[in-house]
Amino acid sequence: MPNPSHIRRKKGLLRYTLDQLLLVDLIRFVVVGVRYFWFVHVRGRLSTYDVNTDVQTPIATNTIAHNLKGLRDLAVNRSHMLVRPLSVLETLDTQARILCIGPRSEGELFNLAAHGFMLKNITGLDLISYSPRVLLGDMHTMPFPDDSFDAVILGWVLAYSEDPARAAREVVRVTRNGGVIAVGVEHNPLSQEDIIRQVGYLPGASKRITSCAEILQLFGRAVHHVYFNHVVAESDKDRVGSLCVIFSIAK
Numbered sequence: 001m002p003n004p005s006h007i008r009r010k011k012g013l014l015r016y017t018l019d020q021l022l023l024v025d026l027i028r029f030v031v032v033g034v035r036y037f038w039f040v041h042v043r044g045r046l047s048t049y050d051v052n053t054d055v056q057t058p059i060a061t062n063t064i065a066h067n068l069k070g071l072r073d074l075a076v077n078r079s080h081m082l083v084r085p086l087s088v089l090e091t092l093d094t095q096a097r098i099l100c101i102g103p104r105s106e107g108e109l110f111n112l113a114a115h116g117f118m119l120k121n122i123t124g125l126d127l128i129s130y131s132p133r134v135l136l137g138d139m140h141t142m143p144f145p146d147d148s149f150d151a152v153i154l155g156w157v158l159a160y161s162e163d164p165a166r167a168a169r170e171v172v173r174v175t176r177n178g179g180v181i182a183v184g185v186e187h188n189p190l191s192q193e194d195i196i197r198q199v200g201y202l203p204g205a206s207k208r209i210t211s212c213a214e215i216l217q218l219f220g221r222a223v224h225h226v227y228f229n230h231v232v233a234e235s236d237k238d239r240v241g242s243l244c245v246i247f248s249i250a251k
């Protein structure tokens with residue numbers, strides 16, 4: 001991301017200032033909350049992707065039901081883990097076309113705008129949507145032509161795929177050569193059996209992604225340069241944490 005005066009020039013002073021207010025988690029929460037109320041309760045726009053059960057789909061079984069319960073996490077502070085490092089990469093411009101897969105609410109999109117990217121160039125794609133900024137769709141078969149985006153962000157979404165390598169191939173397809181991919185997944189010290197006991201069902205895919213190396217492996221030869229690697233330290237392995245990788249691709 002270029003320096004702040006460049007962002008100010010590109011966005012204009014008013015837009016730049018308003019977007020910067022969204023850096024404050026509480027303000028972002030209120031803005032996203034008001035829009036949530038408007039779109040969900042006044043306009044009745046909440047809808048979910050029609051998972052055709054006749055077709056073999058790699059979407060994990062409880063994905064939509066589980067994430068509908070988490071829809072109120074409106075500021076999505078966790079997205080800082082990917083958005084902040086993404087926002088300082090010199091290779092990405094203010095005007096970068098960004099695809100945000102699995103944002104759930106608008107919080108992640110507004111967080112990207114707060115960090116300098118143009119809101120009009122940010123597209124969301126999710127199995128759940130109430131927002132005109134988030135298209136309903138499945139990351140395994142996306143409704144975008146090849147090379148449509150300069151950056152794709154997958155925040156805590158790959159873990160809902162029973163075939164993450166297929167999702168990764170699809171992500172590479174829609175990302176331009178030299179573009180950037182940012183992936184975050186949860187590290188959880190509990191076994192899948194313990195999680196089922198605790199939650200009552202399995203919230204994600206049957207096989208868990210357990211390391212940053214595993215994330216990179218999914219993208220295989222497309223991985224060009226790794227900018228950011230957030231691993232869970234050995235001493236923190238018994239707590240819930242985050243595995244995050246940001247890399248460019250060559251194709």
Ligand SMILES: C[S@@+](CC[C@H](N)C(=O)[O-])C[C@H]1O[C@@H](n2cnc3c(N)ncnc32)[C@H](O)[C@@H]1O
Nearest residue numbers: 067102103104126127128138139155156157160
């Ligand atoms: C745990 S939420 C992540 C929300 C936010 N990105 C964050 O970091 O907290 C996962 C989101 O991914 C979406 N999702 C799961 N599988 C998907 C798929 N196959 N295609 C598109 N979105 C998917 C879910 O509907 C949900 O909104």
